[in-house]
Amino acid sequence: MKNKFVFSAVILLSLLLTSSAFSQKLTVGLLNGINFTQPQGYFASGKWEVKNGPVAGLFLNYQITKILSVQSEFNYTVINYTHKNYSSDQYMYYPLYENTIYIAPYYYYHSTEEWEFGFYRIPLYLKISTPTKLKLELAMGGYYSFRDHYDLPDYPVYIGFSDTWPYTNTEEPPKHDAGFFYSVGLAYPVTENFNIYMNGRYFSGKKTYIPSVSATNGSAELTFGFGYSGLLKSKKSASNPEHSSDSASHSLTVTPKLGIAVTSNAGSDNNNMYSNATGFSTGLSFMYRLSKHFSLQSELLYERKGYEIKGESNSFFKYTPGSNYTIDNRVNLDYVTLPLLLNVRFGQKLQVYFNTGIYAAMQMNARCTGTAYSSYSNGITYQEYKTTVYDDIDGYMKSSDWGWAIGCGIQYPVLQKYKLDFEFRYNKGFTNIYTNHYNQTPVENEDTEIKNKSYTFSLGFQIPIN
Amino acid sequence: MKNFIYSILILGLLSSCSKFPDPSIELINGYTIYPYGSEQRGLAGEFLQDSLLLQVSGLRNTSAGMRVEFSVMTGGGELTTPVAIVDQYGNAYTRWKTGFETNQQVVKASVYDLNGKFLSSSNFISYAFKPNAWDTMVAQPDANMWDMAADTINNLTFMCSNGQVFRQTDMYFNWEFVGINQSGFLNAVEVDSQGVIYASNSGGEVFVSVDKGQNWDRCNKPFPDNPGYIAMFVSNNDWVWASTGDKKLVCSKDHGSTWTDASGGLSDGDGLGEIYRHPDGTLFLRTLISRLYKSADDGKNWTLINTIEYANEIYMEPNGDILVYSPYYKQRIMKSTDKCQSFTELYSVVTNTGMSGFNFFNYYKGTYYILIPGKGIITTTDMIHFEDYWNNRDLFNFFIDNNGVLIAKGNQRIFYRHNL
Numbered sequence A: 001m002k003n004k005f006v007f008s009a010v011i012l013l014s015l016l017l018t019s020s021a022f023s024q025k026l027t028v029g030l031l032n033g034i035n036f037t038q039p040q041g042y043f044a045s046g047k048w049e050v051k052n053g054p055v056a057g058l059f060l061n062y063q064i065t066k067i068l069s070v071q072s073e074f075n076y077t078v079i080n081y082t083h084k085n086y087s088s089d090q091y092m093y094y095p096l097y098e099n100t101i102y103i104a105p106y107y108y109y110h111s112t113e114e115w116e117f118g119f120y121r122i123p124l125y126l127k128i129s130t131p132t133k134l135k136l137e138l139a140m141g142g143y144y145s146f147r148d149h150y151d152l153p154d155y156p157v158y159i160g161f162s163d164t165w166p167y168t169n170t171e172e173p174p175k176h177d178a179g180f181f182y183s184v185g186l187a188y189p190v191t192e193n194f195n196i197y198m199n200g201r202y203f204s205g206k207k208t209y210i211p212s213v214s215a216t217n218g219s220a221e222l223t224f225g226f227g228y229s230g231l232l233k234s235k236k237s238a239s240n241p242e243h244s245s246d247s248a249s250h251s252l253t254v255t256p257k258l259g260i261a262v263t264s265n266a267g268s269d270n271n272n273m274y275s276n277a278t279g280f281s282t283g284l285s286f287m288y289r290l291s292k293h294f295s296l297q298s299e300l301l302y303e304r305k306g307y308e309i310k311g312e313s314n315s316f317f318k319y320t321p322g323s324n325y326t327i328d329n330r331v332n333l334d335y336v337t338l339p340l341l342l343n344v345r346f347g348q349k350l351q352v353y354f355n356t357g358i359y360a361a362m363q364m365n366a367r368c369t370g371t372a373y374s375s376y377s378n379g380i381t382y383q384e385y386k387t388t389v390y391d392d393i394d395g396y397m398k399s400s401d402w403g404w405a406i407g408c409g410i411q412y413p414v415l416q417k418y419k420l421d422f423e424f425r426y427n428k429g430f431t432n433i434y435t436n437h438y439n440q441t442p443v444e445n446e447d448t449e450i451k452n453k454s455y456t457f458s459l460g461f462q463i464p465i466n
Numbered sequence B: 001m002k003n004f005i006y007s008i009l010i011l012g013l014l015s016s017c018s019k020f021p022d023p024s025i026e027l028i029n030g031y032t033i034y035p036y037g038s039e040q041r042g043l044a045g046e047f048l049q050d051s052l053l054l055q056v057s058g059l060r061n062t063s064a065g066m067r068v069e070f071s072v073m074t075g076g077g078e079l080t081t082p083v084a085i086v087d088q089y090g091n092a093y094t095r096w097k098t099g100f101e102t103n104q105q106v107v108k109a110s111v112y113d114l115n116g117k118f119l120s121s122s123n124f125i126s127y128a129f130k131p132n133a134w135d136t137m138v139a140q141p142d143a144n145m146w147d148m149a150a151d152t153i154n155n156l157t158f159m160c161s162n163g164q165v166f167r168q169t170d171m172y173f174n175w176e177f178v179g180i181n182q183s184g185f186l187n188a189v190e191v192d193s194q195g196v197i198y199a200s201n202s203g204g205e206v207f208v209s210v211d212k213g214q215n216w217d218r219c220n221k222p223f224p225d226n227p228g229y230i231a232m233f234v235s236n237n238d239w240v241w242a243s244t245g246d247k248k249l250v251c252s253k254d255h256g257s258t259w260t261d262a263s264g265g266l267s268d269g270d271g272l273g274e275i276y277r278h279p280d281g282t283l284f285l286r287t288l289i290s291r292l293y294k295s296a297d298d299g300k301n302w303t304l305i306n307t308i309e310y311a312n313e314i315y316m317e318p319n320g321d322i323l324v325y326s327p328y329y330k331q332r333i334m335k336s337t338d339k340c341q342s343f344t345e346l347y348s349v350v351t352n353t354g355m356s357g358f359n360f361f362n363y364y365k366g367t368y369y370i371l372i373p374g375k376g377i378i379t380t381t382d383m384i385h386f387e388d389y390w391n392n393r394d395l396f397n398f399f400i401d402n403n404g405v406l407i408a409k410g411n412q413r414i415f416y417r418h419n420l
Helices: A002-016 B002-016
Strands: A026-037 A047-049 A051-063 A068-084 A112-129 A135-151 A176-189 A194-210 A215-231 A252-265 A277-289 A294-313 A325-346 A351-377 A381-392 A400-414 A418-429 A452-464 B024-036 B040-043 B052-058 B067-074 B083-085 B091-094 B104-112 B118-129 B134-137 B145-151 B156-161 B164-168 B175-178 B186-191 B197-201 B206-209 B231-234 B240-243 B249-252 B272-277 B283-287 B292-295 B303-305 B313-316 B322-328 B330-336 B344-349 B361-364 B367-372 B376-380 B386-391 B397-400 B406-410 B413-417
Touching: A026 A068, A026 A194, A047 A381, A051 A215, A068 A215, A112 A176, A112 A194, A135 A194, A176 A215, A252 A418, A277 A325, A277 A452, A294 A351, A294 A452, A325 A381, A325 A400, A351 A418, A351 B118, A381 B118, A400 A452, B024 B104, B024 B118, B052 B067, B052 B104, B083 B091, B118 B134, B145 B186, B145 B397, B145 B406, B156 B175, B156 B186, B156 B197, B164 B186, B186 B231, B197 B231, B231 B272, B240 B272, B272 B313, B283 B313, B361 B397, B367 B397
Parallel strands: A252 A294, B040 B118
Antiparallel strands: A026 A051, A026 A215, A047 A068, A051 A068, A068 A112, A112 A135, A135 A176, A176 A194, A194 A215, A252 A277, A252 A452, A277 A294, A294 A325, A325 A351, A351 A381, A351 A400, A381 B024, A400 A418, A418 A452, B024 B052, B052 B091, B067 B083, B067 B104, B104 B118, B134 B413, B145 B156, B156 B164, B164 B175, B186 B197, B197 B206, B231 B240, B240 B249, B272 B283, B283 B292, B292 B303, B313 B322, B322 B330, B330 B344, B361 B367, B367 B376, B376 B386, B397 B406, B406 B413
16 A cells, blocks of 8 residues: 555656756755654554654755755654553452542552653655745655664552562663655745745654554654755756746646545444544645646645444444443544546636546544443442543554545636635545454454545645746 | 645644543442342241341442342242332341242342442342251351361360361351461361360361360370371270371370370371270271271280271271271272171172262261262161162262261262251
8 A cells, every 4th residue: 555655656746847957956954843753553542642852953955956856864853652541540340448448549550651762863855846936845755763862661560469560661672763754845045045944744663662562653743944055056046946937837736725524434334333523634736737628636635534433332443242331432543645636627717627536545643532431340349430532543443545536626716827726525445444453353243344434625725836 | 825825734734633631531430239148048948047238338429219129039038128228328138038949049139229220239149958958058168178076965066177167056057166276277176975175287286175165275296396287086985196197196095185105016107097996995096098907005006907908997886896998999888896807898889980088987876877989878777788878979078967967078068968
C-alpha cells in the first residue's frame, strides 16, 4: 500500500515539474519550531498523549529548477512520549472495604509512563514549490538520526503486598534511526534575498524505541525559519518569478479545501450497533487540465473517518458478543489521503463537474473514545464502573487503506481568475482495516471486518498557478 | 486572498485537534454482599441452629429497603422467609429447615436494588445428615481427619485433622477445636481404657489430658534429642509407646512421666505400629515394616515372629486371639489363637488395587467392621461369616466413635453413617 502512496506522490511531482528553467539558487537558513510527538506502534489500550518538544537546526537548499529543489538539514529535537493507562482509585474486582485496612489504592498501577529521547537528525528531501511570490511547498524524502540522551519509564509497582518490585527498564534504545520525511509549507520573500518559512512536517522512524508495543518514532512538527538566498545566484534567477511566463499557465490549479464528512463502518455484520460519525477533510487539491472538459486531479488530504458504536459488547471499538460493557464510543481514524481522479466538467461561468478514481490512504491515528459502563459481581460484591474510554488502537487497525471515490461539484468564478468550489464526494474503502495483530481467537459472531465509508461535503478556493 | 488561505489552514489545523478526557475507571456504585450462617451442619428435616443472614453493605448508597429472595436450590428444604427486605443495618434474614434429598444442600440469595434490578447472588451451603445412610463431608475440619480416638468411659471422641485436635460435640458431625499449648503439627491422638487422652506432634512431644481434653500437660519427651515426628500408641494395658520410626522404641507406664527403652531385638526400620498385651502378659508388636514381634519381659527384648508375612495391622480380641490384616497377594484377614505360632485365613479378596490403609479393625457392640482397601467395609460377628457392608474402593482409613457412628476417610472427604 505504501507503494501506491509513493506512486501517487510521483505522479503529483511529475505534474508539477512543468518548468525546465535552471535558476541555480543556493539558500541557507535557520529553522525553529516545536514537535507534536506520537509514536507509531501496535497500540491497544490507553492514551498515547501528544507531547511537545523543541526543534532547531540549519538547512541548505539548492534550487534545481524553478519549482524543484533539493534540501538538507542538520537539526536537533527532543521527543517525548507519554502513555496514560486507565487509572483508578480502587482495587478492581476485589471486595472494597473502604473503611478497613484495605485503604485504597490497595493495588496501584502506574497511570502514566513517559519516555524521552534526544536526536540529531539529517533529513534529505526533494521540494517542489509553486512559482508564486507566496510559495506553497511540498517535500518528501528520508532522514538519518543519531540518538543523544534518553530516559525510560519504570514499569508498574505493586503495593499492598509484602514485596514491591519496581521494574526498571534498562534496555538501551537504538543509537541510530532512519525513516521518511514529509513536509508541506509556505515560503514568502521578505526581501530579494531573504525568505521566511512556515512548515508542517512529519518524521516517521523505522527502529523500535518502545519494545512493549513495537513502537517507532513519529513526530509532527511545526517549524518557522528564514533563509538567505544570495549565494551562487545566477542572473537568470534574479527576475521575479511572478512575472515569468510559463507554458503551463492556467493548466494547473491548486485548491485549498475544507469539508465535513459523514463516515461509517461499512464492514460490520452488526449494523444495528454502528452509526454514522462526523468527520472532516482538509488539504490541497491539484488539478491538471488535459483538455477543455477533462482534467487529472490529485489531492493531499488529512481526513478523519470512523464510526460510532453503541450497545453491549465485550470490546470498546467493535462488536464482540457479550455484555461485559455497555458502550457509547466513537472510533476516529485519521488518514493522509492521496486520491487520483479523472475530472469531467461542463459549463462556462458556472461549471458543473464529476470526478471519479481511486485513493490511497495512510493511517495517522486510530483512536476509540467514549464511555463504557460495566458491572461485576462475584457473590460477595456488586460493583458498577464508569470507564472513560480513551484507547489508541493502532494495533487493531491496518496502517493503510485504499478505495474508490466518486463525486460531483460546481465551481463559480470569483475575483476574475479564482473559483469557489463546492463538492460532494463518496468514498468507499476496499480494505478490511481491522487487523488481528494479537492473534486473538474470534468468538462466534464477533465482528472481524471494518471498512471505511464516507460522504464528504467540501468548500474550496481554486487558485491558478502561473 | 491570503487571509482566506490562512483561515482555511488554521481551521483545518484546529479541527484536527480534539481533546478527550484521559482514560480512567470510576466506581459509581457498589455493594458488598456477605452470607453469614453458611456451612452449618444439622440433621435432615430440622431447622439449622442459626438463621441465614445476608448482609448487604452499600459502598456509595444505603442498602436499606433492598429485596433479597431466598430460594432452595438443592436438598428440598424449606425457608421461613423466602423474600426478605434489607433492614437499616443492611441485614436480611431467613431460617432454613433442611430437606432429605441430598447431603449438601444449597440456598441461593438473590439481591435486587430499590428499582428491582438484579445485582448479585450468593449461596448458602448446609450439610444435612440422615440416619442409616452414608453422608459425605468435604468441608473442614473433618475432611482431613487423620487419626481418631474414642473415649468410651466419658463418651468422648477426639480426632486429629490439619495438625490440630478436635473434640466431637453432642452432634456427631460437629467438632470443636481443642486448644493444646504447643506449636507443632499434632498427628496422633490416643485414649487409654481409663479415659486418659494422649496426643503427639511433629516436634516429638507427647501431651496428656486427664480431664476430657480440657487441660493438657506436656509429658517428658520420649526422645529428648529427637526434634522430629514420633509414632505413638497406647496398648490395651494402658502403657504408652513411642518410636522414632526406626528401631528406637520406648515405653511409659506412668502417663508419659518416665520412658524406658524397649527396643531390644528390633532391627532397622522397625518403627511402632501397634502393641497389644496378651492376657498372659506377652506383648505383641507390629512394626511399620509389617513385621511381628513378641516380648515376654515387658518389651525389654523382642523376638521376631516368622509365621506370617506382611502384617499391616494387628488387633487383639479380649480373649487374646490375634487378628492380622495381611495384604499378601490378596487382601487377607488372618487369625491366631495360639499366640502367633500359627495363623488361619478367615477372609480374603482380590481387589486389583495397590491401595493401603489404616485402622482396619473396628469393633462396636458385637460386630466387627473391617476396612478392606480397594473394596470397602465388611462386617462379621463371628469371624466366620463376612458380609459386604459398603463397597467403596476409595476408603483408606476407618473409625467408629464412642456412639457407634461409622466414620470412613476417602480422598479429601469423610463419610459418616449413624445407624439407629
